Amino acid sequence: MDIYQPKVIKAIPVKGKGQAAQLLGKSTSLPAGFHFIVDRRTLEPIQDAFDFLLAESVSPIGKPQLRNQENTSKANAEDLVDLLLYANSIRIPLTDFTEEMIQGYADSMSETISPQTQKVYSDATILKRVSTAKRSLEYLQNQGRLKNRIDVRRVLVKGEPKLVFAPRVKLPRAPAVDALVKHIPPALIEEMAAILGRMPSEEGNGLSRDRLFFTYLANTGCRISEGLAGSCSDLPLWQIGKQDPLTACFIKVKAKGGHQRNV
Numbered sequence: 001m002d003i004y005q006p007k008v009i010k011a012i013p014v015k016g017k018g019q020a021a022q023l024l025g026k027s028t029s030l031p032a033g034f035h036f037i038v039d040r041r042t043l044e045p046i047q048d049a050f051d052f053l054l055a056e057s058v059s060p061i062g063k064p065q066l067r068n069q070e071n072t073s074k075a076n077a078e079d080l081v082d083l084l085l086y087a088n089s090i091r092i093p094l095t096d097f098t099e100e101m102i103q104g105y106a107d108s109m110s111e112t113i114s115p116q117t118q119k120v121y122s123d124a125t126i127l128k129r130v131s132t133a134k135r136s137l138e139y140l141q142n143q144g145r146l147k148n149r150i151d152v153r154r155v156l157v158k159g160e161p162k163l164v165f166a167p168r169v170k171l172p173r174a175p176a177v178d179a180l181v182k183h184i185p186p187a188l189i190e191e192m193a194a195i196l197g198r199m200p201s202e203e204g205n206g207l208s209r210d211r212l213f214f215t216y217l218a219n220t221g222c223r224i225s226e227g228l229a230g231s232c233s234d235l236p237l238w239q240i241g242k243q244d245p246l247t248a249c250f251i252k253v254k255a256k257g258g259h260q261r262n263v
Helices: 019-024 047-057 070-090 099-109 123-142 186-196 209-220 224-229
Strands: 006-010 035-039 152-157 160-165 252-254 260-262
Touching (some): 006 070, 035 070, 047 123
Antiparallel strands (some): 006 035
């Protein structure tokens, strides 16, 4: 029998009135967009995974809210599902994992075909999933739930000393930043924009909200989530016409992990 049969669930807001509100209570609420893992057989949360994801993604202070974007919460849960499926394949629960098993998990991905790309997993995907695996197991170790203690060692990372969990696990080298940068040819951008409709400054029919949003993303480099989280009050409209048009100005956006960046 499988140790785990994991399934990702997303928390949604439930509004109750009167007796329903009392039954729901405020202390048990989860923020909308929080993704966690349940067992398909019982639909009960898989406790070790649930507790880690809660600690990773939900602020414990005040009203529960996501520390980061919803898609980050979802990605963490999906990464953890992959680890749980690997645990199933070797018939070992997470609480019995060792550093050698983390290495085995990393090695297994270099030989596994991705259902999305039909190719073996990329180095970037392996690094990301092993990072989530390490963080989850380090959380369990700090909570006293791991049967076998995994080493934590101070090592130099880019010249700076840093505590590293499971330091002997060998992973692919991180790709150079330039290798991650992709571009869309200007002609293709113009073709895509034309399909979406026209801008307010253009003549003709078909004024399009989607065209305006697409142009905003193309000109700022914002992620979709960053663009959707913005508002008109974030735009430096007061500067229009008052500066050299070639002078750069920036917009503050909420980036991944809840951090602020300028675009």
